[in-house]
Amino acid sequence: MMRKHSKEYLQNLTPYQGYELLVEGNKRFMNNLKMNRDHLEFINQTREGQYPFAVILSCMDSRTSTELVFDQGLGDLFSIRVAGNIVNNDILASIEYAIKYVGSKVLMVLGHTECGAIKSAKQGVVDGHITDLLKRIQPSISKALLNGDKDHLFHDGVTYANVENSLEEILIRSKIVKEMFEKEEIGILGGIYNIENGQVDFFKNLTKRKKEIKLLANV
Numbered sequence: 001m002m003r004k005h006s007k008e009y010l011q012n013l014t015p016y017q018g019y020e021l022l023v024e025g026n027k028r029f030m031n032n033l034k035m036n037r038d039h040l041e042f043i044n045q046t047r048e049g050q051y052p053f054a055v056i057l058s059c060m061d062s063r064t065s066t067e068l069v070f071d072q073g074l075g076d077l078f079s080i081r082v083a084g085n086i087v088n089n090d091i092l093a094s095i096e097y098a099i100k101y102v103g104s105k106v107l108m109v110l111g112h113t114e115c116g117a118i119k120s121a122k123q124g125v126v127d128g129h130i131t132d133l134l135k136r137i138q139p140s141i142s143k144a145l146l147n148g149d150k151d152h153l154f155h156d157g158v159t160y161a162n163v164e165n166s167l168e169e170i171l172i173r174s175k176i177v178k179e180m181f182e183k184e185e186i187g188i189l190g191g192i193y194n195i196e197n198g199q200v201d202f203f204k205n206l207t208k209r210k211k212e213i214k215l216l217a218n219v
């Protein structure tokens, strides 16, 4: 296998393989079988440049560090973190940079159970800059009420709706994301992390497998 953290590795990785790396990483995390990782070696490997395979928008919550929950190391992930994993222009710019200029193959929005931002939005908290951020979560509360409690793994309707809402906003507001997704150059994922057991529910997977099937047919 090609060395991770090289341009060639990232160019040859399909979006679906990127999705599988995240699934496997979360399994390792849950089973506590973390890869034997040498941070100094990763510093050496990544000193010439970075080739992270995924860009993940997640919450600032201290219990949901993406590198840990997907068992990844230095140089593996672009991590964008903000309370309630909401979307704004600066976040869109960061995502566009990751996929278009660095070549990350997977875009993921990761919410989590027991999210303080979502709880505050439900309570209608009004204070300082927090007010505006919580307004972005309000549509998800309405949506979850309309949908009723769907049969999601973690029974947390607003949290799921909020991830869906962020994904929709990204696709509607970013032409770059939409075009690269339609060309199957990137995959898109929505997930919820459960702070009680470490499990990620990859409930939304818009990552196509097609390219790999084509490749296999050529062998």
Ligand SMILES: [Zn+2]
Pocket (backbone or CB within 6 Å): 059, 060, 061, 083, 084, 085, 112, 114, 115, 116, 117, 118
């Ligand atoms: Zn949160």
